[in-house]
Amino acid sequence: MRSKVEADSSAIPAPIGRADQTLAKKRRLLQIAREEFIRQGYRAVTMDAIAQAAGVSKRTLYLWHEDKAALFRACLNAGVERFPLAQFSDAAEPESDLRAFGVALLQEFTRPSTVGMARLLMREAHEFSEFGPLIRQSRDDYLARPLAEYLVRTGISKRDSGSAAMLLLSMILAPVHNALLVDDALPDEQQCRLHVEIAVRTFMRGTERGANAAAA
Template sequence: MKAAEKIRLKQKTIVEAAERLFLANGYSGTTMDAVALEAGVTKQTVYRYFPSKVSLFTALLGRFDEDETEFFFAEGGTLSQELQRYGVAFLSRHMQPRHMALFRLMLSESRDSSELGDLFRSHAQPYWLGKLTLFLSQYLPEQDAKAYAHMYNAMLLSERTPLLMRREEGMSAEQIRSHVDFSLLLFLHGLPLE
């Protein structure tokens, strides 16, 4: 195994250990000592790759997006088809149990840590928002595209808070498709009053 691969494997082991601890004990309840013990490495090794708990948590947030490249907008689809495809991919990802657990952690602890809240805002959805903004900028001025991208994502995630409050773990594929269809109809056409 090459040195670069060993480094990546060690970093992955540390971040996976940190994820388990952050989700079990919270951000404030997790120490770098505990991460080292969980990962089976020394504390110095943890600090070699992650100089602070903030940098370790930032790496964890990055892991949630590491396989996001599976989604891309296809050429030739209609606006509605592409937004529907995006919506299903976006909501399916964000309704996964580990995403829900991380969001629950962020909600519970960001009130006591503005740093944690800032990390969440800057790392939670940049990949998805950027891709959607770029796609919508084919149809709208860039500033409008970003505002509409935020709005569509918010509509898609509107079911997340009630699920979190009921301590449910997400939505079924059928529920996701149904919610995306409803959100897309409202997003593209507004209230169907006439």
């Protein structure tokens, strides 16, 4: 039988290791940096202001990110890593799989922080030539290429899978594009699901007709 001291000590959570504390600080820094970039714009933000807002020393900030451009890239990566690639599951029916992926993706792109970063990129991209390659690489690595591979793997699109993936992404994200370009209201959760349902169904019918035409 355990003693009372042993029983009590088992309920005490293990102390957080130094590595875990550092990782938590890095994540918090990126969150605060994203907020500052969105609020002030890329040009106006200073490393000093971000260090102060995050409660870290300038030395620590520059140890983690060598300059503002590197910090901004890290902020972009932190955002794209939330993209719902895990929704691709070969156990599901492809259309159901794509709907789940599309809903998760559209909901991610309607998050205030994601919309804020998108508005920032649109507003200042003409001043900073490095933005374009960063956006394209993130899109290709985290969205277009994995989606194209899934379309091939499931037999949905065996030819021009890259173009098909880009088309489906554009269809899913159309409400976000409209919000950014013409200030349409962003969809709520129910509207996201309805839009994705229509987009995926239309895409699947189009690819099916294309496959039948190619086989004829």
